[in-house]
Amino acid sequence: ITGSGTSSKVTATLPSGESVEVLLYGATVISWKSNGGKAENLWLSEKAALDGSKAVRGGIPVVFPVFGPPPKSGHPTSALPQHGFARTSRWEFLGKATSEDALDAAGSSVKLDFGLYSSNLSPEARTAWPLDFGLVYSVTLSKDSLQTVMNVRNEGDHSFEFQMLLHTYLKVKDISKVSISGLLGVDYVDKVLNATTHKQSDASVTITGEVDRVYASIPQDTTTVLESGTPRFDVVRDNLQDTVVWNPWKEKAAAMGDFSPDIGFTEMVCVEVGAVNGWQKLDKGEVFEGGQTIKSLL
Ligand code: TA6
Numbered sequence: 001i002t003g004s005g006t007s008s009k010v011t012a013t014l015p016s017g018e019s020v021e022v023l024l025y026g027a028t029v030i031s032w033k034s035n036g037g038k039a040e041n042l043w044l045s046e047k048a049a050l051d052g053s054k055a056v057r058g059g060i061p062v063v064f065p066v067f068g069p070p071p072k073s074g075h076p077t078s079a080l081p082q083h084g085f086a087r088t089s090r091w092e093f094l095g096k097a098t099s100e101d102a103l104d105a106a107g108s109s110v111k112l113d114f115g116l117y118s119s120n121l122s123p124e125a126r127t128a129w130p131l132d133f134g135l136v137y138s139v140t141l142s143k144d145s146l147q148t149v150m151n152v153r154n155e156g157d158h159s160f161e162f163q164m165l166l167h168t169y170l171k172v173k174d175i176s177k178v179s180i181s182g183l184l185g186v187d188y189v190d191k192v193l194n195a196t197t198h199k200q201s202d203a204s205v206t207i208t209g210e211v212d213r214v215y216a217s218i219p220q221d222t223t224t225v226l227e228s229g230t231p232r233f234d235v236v237r238d239n240l241q242d243t244v245v246w247n248p249w250k251e252k253a254a255a256m257g258d259f260s261p262d263i264g265f266t267e268m269v270c271v272e273v274g275a276v277n278g279w280q281k282l283d284k285g286e287v288f289e290g291g292q293t294i295k296s297l298l
Pocket of ligand 1: 082
């Protein structure tokens with residue numbers, strides 16, 4: 001651990017040079033380097049707040065217990081901020097585990113665990129969502145992949161419902177050369193087209209303007225990001241059925257004070273796995289686990 005207070009950060013590296021950096025604030029992964037540590041895979045705004053003053057613009061913000069703006073009223077999450085409280089809470093570092101696969105150095109990996117409990121919440125968040133819960137978020141760095149998995153436990157006497165999503169900002173060279181496959185035939189809500197529902201009719205999704213789509217109930221678990229036709233990332237869902245594809249494009253990027261450089265929208269695409277189509281119900285004492293493995297295919 002380096003730093004102190006709300007800017008505390010946990011860094012882990014593999015013998016072969018790969019690395020991951022996680023802020024305790026939001027348990028936000030802010031850097032993941034693969035390929036011997038030469039390739040940064042995540043986009044991070046140059047004006048991202050890394051001091052705990054606001055949600056990080058980039059990396060992998062953790063969205064829980066609600067995705068997007070909460071229901072206007074009458075829902076337990078109605079008083080929460082957009083995307084919930086997980087990404088703006090101070091998580092605890094629970095520890096590190098390394099697995100040295102003696103037979104194969106490429107098999108070595110390091111797992112970092114983070115926890116967030118009702119007792120960690122700000123008074124505002126606790127008041128807004130007074131349910132007893134426990135989150136354990138595991139970040140596992142391997143030579144060519146990063147796995148991030150969330151374990152949600154209902155520690156109270158009442159059932160509750162939640163949404164979760166991993167808001168991953170992937171770094172790309174040039175958005176005009178990016179295509180996304182694995183979504184053919186999937187229904188999506190297009191938040192740029194007044195939240196109307198469409199069916200993905202092309203095998204590839206390309207980004208030539210603002211894109212904000214919630215693909216739901218995707219039959220197969222891998223979404224691939226290609227650059228100039230060559231696969232760059234596989235994003236594999238684990239027990240999560242939905243994926244959001246987002247790029248703010250020029251105007252929206254310029255309108256975000258913490259999105260920098262303005263041209264940064266050409267170097268990022270968000271592929272966000274989650275359970276956001278409807279709500280996950282968790283009864284007393286029940287556990288839900290879901291996450292992703294991102295493979296760097298450089
Ligand atoms: O995941 C896409 C999205 O829901 C967009 O609608 C946009 O709001 C984005 O998240 C960023 O949200 P934020 O609260 O981080 O500015």
